[in-house]
Structures are given as structure tokens and as C-alpha cells.
Amino acid sequence: MAIAAVIAGLVVLTWSADRFVEGAAATARHLGMPPLSVGIVIIGFGTSAPELTVSVLSAAEGNPGLALGNAYGSNIANIALVTGLVALIGPLAVHRRVIRRELPLLGVATLASLWCLWDGTVSRLDGALLLLLLVLSLGYSLLRSGSQSSEEAVQAEEAAGQMSLQRGLVWTLIGLALLVASSRLLVWGAVYIASALGVSDLVIGLTVVAIGTSLPELASSISAVRKNQHDMVLGNMVGSNFFNTLAVVGLAGVVHPISVGSEVLIRDWPIMAALTLLLFVFCLSGRRINRPEGGVLLTIFIAYTGWLVYSVIGAASA
Numbered sequence: 001m002a003i004a005a006v007i008a009g010l011v012v013l014t015w016s017a018d019r020f021v022e023g024a025a026a027t028a029r030h031l032g033m034p035p036l037s038v039g040i041v042i043i044g045f046g047t048s049a050p051e052l053t054v055s056v057l058s059a060a061e062g063n064p065g066l067a068l069g070n071a072y073g074s075n076i077a078n079i080a081l082v083t084g085l086v087a088l089i090g091p092l093a094v095h096r097r098v099i100r101r102e103l104p105l106l107g108v109a110t111l112a113s114l115w116c117l118w119d120g121t122v123s124r125l126d127g128a129l130l131l132l133l134l135v136l137s138l139g140y141s142l143l144r145s146g147s148q149s150s151e152e153a154v155q156a157e158e159a160a161g162q163m164s165l166q167r168g169l170v171w172t173l174i175g176l177a178l179l180v181a182s183s184r185l186l187v188w189g190a191v192y193i194a195s196a197l198g199v200s201d202l203v204i205g206l207t208v209v210a211i212g213t214s215l216p217e218l219a220s221s222i223s224a225v226r227k228n229q230h231d232m233v234l235g236n237m238v239g240s241n242f243f244n245t246l247a248v249v250g251l252a253g254v255v256h257p258i259s260v261g262s263e264v265l266i267r268d269w270p271i272m273a274a275l276t277l278l279l280f281v282f283c284l285s286g287r288r289i290n291r292p293e294g295g296v297l298l299t300i301f302i303a304y305t306g307w308l309v310y311s312v313i314g315a316a317s318a
Contacts, residue, residue, distance in 0.1 A: 002192035009186030010212040012178055013050045020049060020175025026168030048243035050213040053183040055252040058205070063191055064258035068122070069205020070213060071248040072268050075241045076206075077214040079275040080301030083237055086221045087294025092233055094283045102238045103280050105137055109245040110273050116253075117260045117269060127253025134246035186212070199312045202261060206268060207308055234289070241276070271304055 051074050055067035086092060112133055116126035163171070186209065194204040217240055221233045252258060275297070282293045 002189040002196070005185050005189030006193065006208065006212070009182045009189060010215065012182035013054070013186060013213070014215055016175045016178030016182060018175075019171050020179055022163065023168045023171030023173075023175055026163035027165060027172055030165040030168060048240050048248060049179060050183075051244050051248045052251065053179045054186060054209060054213060055248045056255055057180070057183045058187050058201075059252040059256040059258065061187060062256070063187065063201045064122075064252065064256055065200055065202035065261070066187065066190060066194075066205040066209065067252040068249065068258050068260065068264065069202040069268075070209045071244045071252070072264070072272050073206035073210025074214050074248075075244050075272050076268075076275060076304065077210050077301065078217055078237050078241055078244075079272075079279055080297045080304070081211070082214060082218045082221055083234065083279070083289065084294045084296075084298030084301060085218065086225055086233055087289045088291050088298065089222065090225050091291065092225075092289040092294075094234055094287045094289065098235050098238060099280075099283050099287075101141070102235060102242070103276075103283065105141075106238050106242050106245070106276060107280070109133065109137070109242055110276050113245050113249060114269060114273070116249075117265060120260050122249060122253040122258040122260060124254050124257060127250045127255075130246045130250030130253065134243070134250065137242070137246070197312070200261075202264070203308055203312055207305065234283070238279075267307070271300075275300065 051070055055070050058066040116122050190204045190209050194201045282289050
């Protein structure tokens with residue numbers, strides 16, 4: 001039952017996130033929201049909607065380790081698994097904006113998250129500070145972008161399509177309701193499995209839930225590569241990690257303070273930070289992420305996942 005709940009939760013979560021983004025983009029467009037704002041806010045939020053709902057519900061139900069593991073595990077999966085796999089399929093071009101603005105902002109967000117983790121607790125104040133940094137960063141992005149078009153704005157317009165306001169509202173509400181329902185199902189299944197296997201909800205969040213909630217990014221990235229829209233892949237992935245680091249952890253911390261285990265500071269955050277730095281180095285070196293770089297990223301993900309599995313087996317046999 002728990003395994004079926006996790007699988008069903010992930011499937012419905014992925015589908016409902018798409019419907020929510022389409023409906024929200026159409027509604028915002030009909031209400032006169034500028035296309036650029038729709039792109040940055042709606043698409044940026046939409047790519048992290050699964051992680052956001054799972055983490056907030058996990059924190060509210062007293063499983064903060066699952067919330068933190070989902071956010072950071074999704075970031076690791078996005079860089080190492082998603083980018084690595086997609087780069088093996090075809091080399092990824094890097095847009096100048098990603099190097100000049102989005103990766104530096106992600107670096108700042110990553111360092112800010114370390115400051116919040118350092119005392120062993122993500123308090124409500126820490127969560128509020130992360131959300132404030134998110135709002136300031138979004139405002140900065142809107143001001144810098146001005147009236148110019150962006151990939152996110154184009155995506156939002158495509159997502160909105162010719163959908164009417166009434167239909168947009170209906171899909172927004174349906175998508176949101178299914179997001180919450182499927183997240184509750186996924187959290188229940190994940191926590192039950194963690195208890196049955198005797199592992200922490202942090203490890204389940206870093207592995208099963210994190211990979212599952214990163215599937216929309218993987219599917220959309222592969223689709224973008226097939227359409228020769230390579231420059232969209234990296235921007236979307238970096239934007240998703242940015243929202244995960246600030247919005248997902250921030251909201252979860254505001255809902256319920258998160259106790260941070262030493263393994264997060266010793267193992268998980270350093271891996272996430274190192275992958276972010278490595279991605280920046282790859283982007284600067286050749287303005288492309290080629291198959292060798294993709295192979296390196298994927299190898300790191302396999303080694304990290306193996307490390308987690310080994311730690312679980314070692315703890316169980318002790």
C-alpha cells in the first residue's frame with residue numbers, strides 16, 4: 001500500500017503540477033499580468049510546485065527531515081541526474097544570462113541556506129529570511145529584465161495558449177487541489193516506508209521523493225533538447241534549484257521549525273554546493289555542457305546515491 005501510494009502520488013503530482021501551471025499562467029495573462037512577470041513567477045514557481053507542496057505538508061505533519069531532504073535532494077538530482085543525463089543525450093548550450101545572473105543568484109541562495117543551517121535549526125525567522133531573499137531576487141530579476149522577452153515568458157505564453165479565463169481558473173483550482181492531495185499521499189507512503197525500513201525520513205526525502213519530484217524537470221528537459229531548445233534546459237534547472245533553496249525550505253521552515261542533523265552539514269549541503277560550483281565552472285569554461293561533463297555529473301549522482309544506500313545498510317547492520 002505504501003509503495004503504491006508513493007507511485008500514485010508521484011504520477012498525480014507530476015500531472016497536476018502541469019495543469020496548475022497552465023491554469024495559473026492563463027489566469028494571470030487574462031488578468032493583465034505582464035508576460036515577463038508570468039514567466040518569472042508562474043513558471044519559476046511551477047517547476048518547484050511538487051517540491052513545495054510535499055515539503056510544506058511534510059513540515060506541517062511533523063516530518064521536517066523529509067521536507068529538507070526533498071528540497072536539497074531535488075537540487076542534487078536536478079544538477080547531477082537531470083543535467084547529466086540530458087547532456088549525454090546532446091550537448092547543452094549555456095545562455096549568457098545563466099552565467100551572469102541566475103548562477104550567481106543560486107550561489108548566493110546556497111550560501112544563505114548554509115547560514116540558516118549552521119545552528120542546527122531552520123527556525124521560522126530563518127524561513128522568513130529565505131522568503132525575503134526570494135522576493136528581493138525576483139524583484140531584481142524583473143527590474144533587470146525590463147520589457148525584454150525571456151524564455152520563461154515564452155514558456156508561460158505557450159502554457160497559457162488560448163485558454164479562457166474560466167477554464168484557467170478551473171484548472172488552477174483542480175491542479176492545486178490535486179497537488180495537495182497527491183502530496184499528502186506521497187508523504188504518507190514515504191514516511192511509512194521509512195519507518196518500515198528503519199531509515200530516517202531525511203534519507204527517503206533525499207532519494208525516493210527527491211528523484212520523484214525531479215521527474216517533471218527531467219521530462220521537460222528531454223523534451224526541450226528534442227526541440228533543439230537547449231538553452232532553456234539549464235535556465236529552467238537553475239531556476240528550479242533557486243526556488244527549492246529559498247521558497248521550499250523557507251516555507252517549510254515557517255510552517256514548522258526544521259531540526260538539521262549533522263549529516264546535512266557534513267554530507268548533503270556540501271554535495272549540493274560543490275555541484276553548484278562545478279556547474280558554474282563547466283558553464284564558464286566553454287559556454288557548453290558536453291557529454292564528458294554530463295558523464296562527470298551523472299557519476300557524482302550515482303556515487304552520492306550509493307553513499308546514502310551504504311549508510312542505510314551500515315546503520316541497519318550495526
